[in-house]
Amino acid sequence: IIGNLISQSSLSLLSKDEYRQLLVIHELYRQQAEMYKKKTHRVDHRIVSISQPHVRPIVRGKAKANVEFGSKVAISVVDGYALIEQLDWENYNEGITLRESIENYYNRFGFYPEAILADKIYRNRDNLAYCKSLGIRLSGPRLGRPSKMEDKTLEHVARQDASERNAVEGKFGEGKRKYGLGLIRARLQETSETVVALQFLILNLERKLRVLFLKFLHNTILYFDNRNLDCL
Structure with a gap:
């Protein structure tokens, strides 16, 4: 019916938002038809929201929520400060982000880290070889079957x-x-990504404020201790 209306009329009659929704619905129909014909429940770049076509379902396997919806963020933590390494709406493999994160660290600080404390998903052969070539220790046990004579220090x-x-x-x-x-309520993709970045910015500012407060408190205590010693 919509195809007949388009052939008899003009798409210029639609507003910008209506035209955008029409394109999204066309793609949504194509995806649903493909899954129906192939008798599957999975399709690449699956659309689950007409108003937010950038949102993807991400299967997490959690007891509370098997599927989550939203952006996927990979971060690194240096001296208590959180740095966004990758933000995407697709369910990407975190292991592929390690090399770029290492180079980002070098660009920020001018040298490579001594060690990287990463999850198991980052410990693949390519990442291990890359870290070894740079003299970086990637945390965790070595790949393969653990040895019975494994050093207790390494453990x-x-x-x-x-x-x-x-x-x-x-x-x-x-x-x-x-x-x-x-609890991010932004609707547009760019707005949501900006809100996420601002949340981490505020988190880091609060961390900086706590560090400055502790330094001020420490210096104040030392000042009063020295004053008391002088009086004695």
Whole structure:
């Protein structure tokens, strides 16, 4: 019916938003027809919202929500500050972002990190070889079956790295609890990405404020201690 109306009329009668919705609906219909014909429930770049066609369903397998909708953010944490490494609406593999994150670190600070405390998904052979070529220690046990004679020191370092890596998960939890990172209401893709970036900016500013406050408090305590010593 819509095709007949288009052939008998002109698309110029539609507003910009209406024309955009028409294109989205055409693509949505194509995807649904493809899944119906192939008898599958999956299609690339699947549209789940006409008003927000950039949003993708991301299967997480969580007990509370098996599928989540929203942007996927990969971050790094340096000295307690969270840095956005990649923000995308597609369900990408985080392991492919490590090399770019390492080069971003070099561009920011002028040198490569001594060690990277990363999740298991980052520990593939390509990333391990790349880190080894730069003299970077990538945390975690070596690939393959663990040896029975594995050094206890290496095992202790691996546990310590895993414990320190919890700071990354803590940043996401802090952002969702205190700064509304999990309650973004922006509709446009560009606006949503801007809001996410602002949330991490505020999170880092709060971190900087706490560091400055602790330095001020420490210096104040030292001043009063020295004053008391002089009086004695």
